[in-house]
Amino acid sequence: xxxxxxxxxxxxxxxxxxxxxxxxxxxxxxxxxxxxxxxxxxxxxxxxxxxxxxxxxxxxxxxxxxxxxxxxxxxxxxxxxxxxxxxxxxxxxxxxxxxxxxxxxxxxxxxxxxxxxxxxxxxxxxxxxxxxxxxxxxxxxxxxxxxxxxxxxxxxxxxxxxxxxxxxxxxxxxxxxxxxxxxxxxxxxxxxxxxxxxxxxxxxxxxxxxxxxxxxxxxxxxxxxxxxxxxxxxxxxxxxxxxxxxxxxxxxxxxxxxxxxxxxxxxxxxxxxxxxxxxxxxx
Amino acid sequence: xxxxxxxxxxxxxxxxxxxxxxxxxxxxxxxxxxxxxxxxxxxxxxxxxxxxxxxxxxxxxxxxxxxxxxxxxxxxxxxxxxxxxxxxxxxxxxxxxxxxxxxxxxxxxxxxxxxxxxxxxxxxxxxxxxxxxxxxxxxxxxxxxxxxxxxxxxxxxxxxxxxxxxxxxxxxxxxxxxxxxxxxxxxxxxxxxxxxxxxxx
Amino acid sequence: xxxxxxxxxxxxxxxxxxxxxxxxxxxxxxxxxxxxxxxxxxxxxxxxxxxxxxxxxxxxxxxxxxxxxxxxxxxxxxxxxxxxxxxxxxxxxxxxxxxxxxxxxxxxxxxxxxxxxxxxxxxxxxxxxxxxxxxxxxxxxxxxxxxxxxxxxxxxxxxxxxxxxxxxxxxxxxxxxxxxxxxxxxxxxxxxxxxxxxxxx
Numbered sequence: 188x189x190x191x192x193x194x195x196x197x198x199x200x201x202x203x204x205x206x207x208x209x210x211x212x213x214x215x216x217x218x219x220x221x222x223x224x225x226x227x228x229x230x231x232x233x234x235x236x237x238x239x240x241x242x243x244x245x246x247x248x249x250x251x252x253x254x255x256x257x258x259x260x261x262x263x264x265x266x267x268x269x270x271x272x273x274x275x276x277x278x279x280x281x282x283x284x285x286x287x288x289x290x291x292x293x294x295x296x297x298x299x300x301x302x303x304x305x306x307x308x309x310x311x312x313x314x315x316x317x318x319x320x321x322x323x324x325x326x327x328x329x330x331x332x333x334x335x336x337x338x339x340x341x342x343x344x345x346x347x348x349x350x351x352x353x354x355x356x357x358x359x360x361x362x363x364x365x366x367x368x369x370x371x372x373x374x375x376x377x378x379x380x381x382x383x384x385x386x387x388x389x390x391x392x393x394x395x396x397x398x399x400x401x402x403x404x405x406x407x408x409x410x411x412x413x414x415x416x417x418x419x420x421x422x423x424x425x426x427x428x429x430x431x432x433x434x435x436x437x438x439x440x441x442x443x444x445x446x447x448x449x450x451x452x453x454x455x456x457x458x459x460x461x462x463x464x465x466x467x468x469x470x
Numbered sequence: 471x472x473x474x475x476x477x478x479x480x481x482x483x484x485x486x487x488x489x490x491x492x493x494x495x496x497x498x499x500x501x502x503x504x505x506x507x508x509x510x511x512x513x514x515x516x517x518x519x520x521x522x523x524x525x526x527x528x529x530x531x532x533x534x535x536x537x538x539x540x541x542x543x544x545x546x547x548x549x550x551x552x553x554x555x556x557x558x559x560x561x562x563x564x565x566x567x568x569x570x571x572x573x574x575x576x577x578x579x580x581x582x583x584x585x586x587x588x589x590x591x592x593x594x595x596x597x598x599x600x601x602x603x604x605x606x607x608x609x610x611x612x613x614x615x616x617x618x619x620x621x622x623x624x625x626x627x628x629x630x631x632x633x634x635x636x637x638x639x640x641x642x643x644x645x646x647x648x649x650x651x652x653x654x655x656x657x658x659x660x661x662x663x664x665x666x667x668x669x670x671x
Numbered sequence: 672x673x674x675x676x677x678x679x680x681x682x683x684x685x686x687x688x689x690x691x692x693x694x695x696x697x698x699x700x701x702x703x704x705x706x707x708x709x710x711x712x713x714x715x716x717x718x719x720x721x722x723x724x725x726x727x728x729x730x731x732x733x734x735x736x737x738x739x740x741x742x743x744x745x746x747x748x749x750x751x752x753x754x755x756x757x758x759x760x761x762x763x764x765x766x767x768x769x770x771x772x773x774x775x776x777x778x779x780x781x782x783x784x785x786x787x788x789x790x791x792x793x794x795x796x797x798x799x800x801x802x803x804x805x806x807x808x809x810x811x812x813x814x815x816x817x818x819x820x821x822x823x824x825x826x827x828x829x830x831x832x833x834x835x836x837x838x839x840x841x842x843x844x845x846x847x848x849x850x851x852x853x854x855x856x857x858x859x860x861x862x863x864x865x866x867x868x869x870x871x872x
Binding site for chain 2 (some may be wrong): 340343349
């Protein structure tokens with residue numbers, strides 16, 4: 188195969204060197220045990236020359252926010268997003284450290300260690316992509332300047348192209364145009380399968396009130412009979428609690444987990460009460 | 471004799487130290503339309519006379535009368551300008567290649583791009599790309615090659631080429647003029663404001 | 672291997688009495704995207720091995736290692752095939768002649784996202800975001816619009832779209848295949864255990 192000098196991939200070392208050579212005039216941190224560019228801090232951590240547990244996250248964050256204030260909006264985004272990667276990971280680690288880990292005395296230490304490995308993994312992964320992106324930038328920049336032959340076919344040859352098969356009516360064509368003009372949005376993965384549709388406690392309370400007032404006593408089982416949505420069952424239960432708070436109903440339960448019997452008990456009930464019911468749950 | 475030409479080129483102070491023939495070849499490789507001697511001389515920064523001589527050298531060179539072998543392309547003067555053409559001996563080969571290459575049907579992407587151009591013409595490639603939210607360079611080339619669209623004019627400010635559809639499209643659609651395209655503006659109610667009205671029928 | 676396929680092409684006797692390099696040059700002159708060896712062999716009706724050798728001859732020839740002078744163009748293997756390029760020395764000359772504006776540079780965020788997609792494809796936006804720890808939606812849209820990445824398929828369970836890079840990206844990078852990307856695993860030495868290996872080169 189003929190050698191094509193342009194395509195020879197560069198050894199990763201070169202990529203690394205390039206990254207190291209990058210001017211380090213970005214975000215600097217001054218901690219009790221470290222003073223220097225943030226990038227260098229990452230470098231030290233990744234080479235195990237510094238223990239991440241010795242780095243105060245809040246100190247770094249404070250310094251970073253102060254640094255961001257001095258930045259122009261353009262640099263800000265890139266710098267901020269870079270920091271988020273690290274901050275998110277640091278936070279992850281702190282969370283792991285804070286959560287109760289069970290009986291084992293060593294569990295916390297183990298978790299910390301795992302968290303640190305996770306931090307290393309993530310930091311290194313992120314840095315690797317960041318560094319190799321310099322190679323991308325260099326190649327794209329170089330190739331942007333290249334000129335490739337992209338010349339339209341000669342009239343003589345153009346005639347030789349096979350006859351076009353055309354099957355669209357003007358209406359088909361218009362429909363295509365509509366499709367093409369429709370704003371393009373990146374398909375979005377809905378979260379509906381994660382979050383049940385919103386259920387209004389107030390609406391459910393209204394149903395509860397109506398049902399209870401009509402029959403005097405009712406078991407909770409009867410109150411939710413035929414309801415398949417867990418969210419609605421929960422909302423009805425919450426509205427029962429809320430109505431109890433307003434002394435609009437009483438309930439009795441003869442044994443734990445036994446049948447819950449509800450009884451309408453309101454002396455004076457106005458639907459206005461309903462309007463403010465469950466306000467605690469409003470966002 | 472070729473060597474003298476090289477000497478001239480070398481003597482030429484024009485900021486460029488590569489041979490004149492190379493510079494001419496670089497320009498010839500990327501042009502769509504034949505280029506006249508004067509324009510070519512301006513492009514490569516050399517006197518017309520030197521460029522004329524280099525062109526002659528290249529013609530001979532490509533025809534196998536130089537040091538190297540004959541090339542599969544030739545340099546011809548057509549309509550007052552020079553351009554690279556496939557050597558005629560290979561026309562059949564090229565015709566067969568093209569015949570076997572081009573799909574007889576337009577892709578969905580090509581059809582949608584064509585529809586955008588039809589309803590929004592005159593329109594630049596950049597404008598089409600931003601509506602379609604994809605790169606349309608190769609699709610536009612296909613449509614041009616198919617004779618379904620044509621270059622109308624270059625924007626006086628940006629130099630960007632404006633495209634429009636051809637009679638060939640009208641024939642395919644079986645309509646007489648662009649006015650016969652079904653209107654799509656009522657259906658574009660919200661979006662239509664974003665476009666220059668009047669061009670959207 | 673592919674040679675028997677080529678025998679068919681031998682049937683059209685018409686074209687085959689001109690030198691193979693000429694026939695290859697004829698095809699190279701008219702293509703508007705890189706052409707792979709096999710396709711080229713089919714187009715010129717010769718065995719792949721012979722075509723490969725002729726390509727090497729042409730590369731040398733254009734670079735001035737043959738009998739003739741160095742040419743103002745060169746033959747490069749980029750994005751999975753061969754294509755004629757203006758020789759790098761003349762890029763400035765041509766750029767000045769064309770006068771087009773340089774395409775907008777990609778942001779650092781876009782470059783990093785592109786790198787993640789290139790190395791980890793097929794990959795969903797969510798996976799990219801978790802590596803970059805930021806929302807990558809608008810960046811992905813930019814990369815799609817530039818034709819540098821493409822939607823590969825939707826995950827059968829979550830419906831999340833998997834993205835990969837395009838041949839256009841390879842061309843923009845000036846490399847022939849994804850194998851030409853610099854290896855990044857050395858950069859990941861200590862931490863690499865944490866990732867799905869195999870996808871990381």
